[in-house]
Amino acid sequence: MKTDIRKKYLSKPTAVQLAVTVLWITFGINILNTFFVATHPAPLLPGSIVMQFVLFGIDALFIAAIARGRNWARILFLILCPLGLVSVVLGVHLLTRLHGSLSFSLELGQSVLQNFALFLLFQRESSEWFRGGQRPELTARERMIARGHYSYARYE
Numbered sequence: 171m172k173t174d175i176r177k178k179y180l181s182k183p184t185a186v187q188l189a190v191t192v193l194w195i196t197f198g199i200n201i202l203n204t205f206f207v208a209t210h211p212a213p214l215l216p217g218s219i220v221m222q223f224v225l226f227g228i229d230a231l232f233i234a235a236i237a238r239g240r241n242w243a244r245i246l247f248l249i250l251c252p253l254g255l256v257s258v259v260l261g262v263h264l265l266t267r268l269h270g271s272l273s274f275s276l277e278l279g280q281s282v283l284q285n286f287a288l289f290l291l292f293q294r295e296s297s298e299w300f301r302g303g304q305r306p307e308l309t310a311r312e313r314m315i316a317r318g319h320y321s322y323a324r325y326e
Contacts, residue, residue: 189290
């Protein structure tokens, strides 16, 4: 029996609302870091500016999809977020040498905030809201326990 838990809530759960707000803040930090803080040693090529706007658009679409309750966007964010934190930590020397410590600090802060948002998006209430009220399937052992001790169904 599928019931839509979103009907239970008049609005998004608090954890999802906070996570979406944090994601929009990190989006702003990313724009700030890209265009105002990170000084590039050579002039920017026009193609790189276009590519930045395309990437910002994709990032905004993912945040909007998460805000609308799309589970695929949440799962993709789960895959990409830890990879971003690892790349920032591994690139600390390069980031500070090329762009300065302020740019690195903003990048690190952005990654920490994104991982915090990831934590919020996978809370129990958030997960149920994203799945539309579907609870995870029972394991075979849990189904056997639920059937009772004297049921012939467990021997099938």
